[in-house]
Amino acid sequence: MANQFLIKETMAKMKELSTSEITALQNGTYDGVQLLGYHKKGDTPAPIIYHYVDLLKDPDPGPDDGGSVIVVGGIKLFHNYVGDINLLYFGRQEGQVLNSYLTKALRITANTGSFTIIPKGSFLIDRSYTPVFNARIKGIDRNLTKIILNPATATNSGAF
């Protein structure tokens, strides 16, 4: 039954796929999982579809990065981002440190001309964050997207 998708409201629920659901993905009953939000339904810009990766036929998309590759129950689900990536798809929430998730998203958008988008809200960043080559980062608006130096990483050297 091609082009049928399991539907999950949150990432947590997607990572709790049952044995029968995993079997259904493996045998082709479902092509993948449609995710309606990350922490709660509707908290991402739009639902996205994670496809089942048949590692016997398809290239390995890499380790679980919390946004494009999800490992659950011994299988891998993969969403192929095309265009800009909003960090909401990686589950970023206000007050959290951006660094590692920025890097995960930038590894996908770099060299494509697309942006990694930091959502509305205030976020921390550890000092001296170095983006990958060909990185494009944008917020929603300078009055809406705020990046604050993480005090735990500050020094007295004037370091960036």
Next chain:
Amino acid sequence: MFLNLNGNFELTDVELDANAPNLSASVSRSSGIDNRHAVSNATYKRLRIKNAKTVTPNFSGGYGITFWHGGCDNVTIDDIEFENIGQSDLGLFEMENWTVRNIKSKNCGYMVINVESSNKSRGVKNGVVDTVYASNVGRSVISLIRNSASVGDVESVTVQNVYVDKCGLTNSDVGGIRVRGTKNCTIDNVKINECNSIGIRVSGDWFGFKGTVNSYADLASLTGLNKGDIYRVSSEGLLYTYLDNQFQQQGQGQSQELLKCKNLVLSNISINKIQTTVNGEGVRVQGEAFCSHDDITLSDIYIGNSQSTGVLATYSNRITVNNLKIDKVNTS
């Protein structure tokens, strides 16, 4: 916060808060964006960068955006708001082919835009600064200077459309706009409401110059010498630099060649009020320690309510002043 060490970096539509007011005094020198390693292509648009000023006032905090340690070429900076930056809002030290447009600055502790070829620099060249609104500036709004130890030039830089409320608040000498040792630079359409310093200072500092002796033999009697010290031997009219434990003849005028301004145009300058009790010229074009400038044009200059000299020009060659207007020069 951000280090661009790889090139091809674009950042837009965010506020960067360096968070200095909330940091302890021991770790409070945070900064915004640092470009280095001679990378290429950086774009910064529609940003607000703030709070790099520590609790210690003035020249004590971090930068807004800098380009140094190799810097970056092909740079676009457009529509940036700086608030409460301790050092320079923009430190442009090593870069070529760049544009800075639409800058708003509040409460900068040091210089809003510091274009300065630094040590081991390849220079700062082919740049435009267009449209700057600044208020409450600690030192200069614009600084175009060749560092005394630089091997690079500040060359072919145009600064235009600069509007300032108050500048020079914590330094009465550096100048609202400062120029030194530049080549082929233009500063056009600057309006300063109140300057607590020299309005525009074009200087020819000669770092390393230590003094004059009568004869070459007198050099041998000097003590406490450091590498780079320069003395003039008056009987010969020549300069000698102390290098490798001996004096080497530099010839007359070598240092002045490095730090003189060549082909500098200052036009459409309006300074409403010079508000200081020392060094309060509206415009000072001055050579210092044998340094003279070549081909400087001042046109359409308005100085109002100066407490000192309106325009002071000395030690310079071929200075042209056109349409100079000085109003209410109040000296004491």
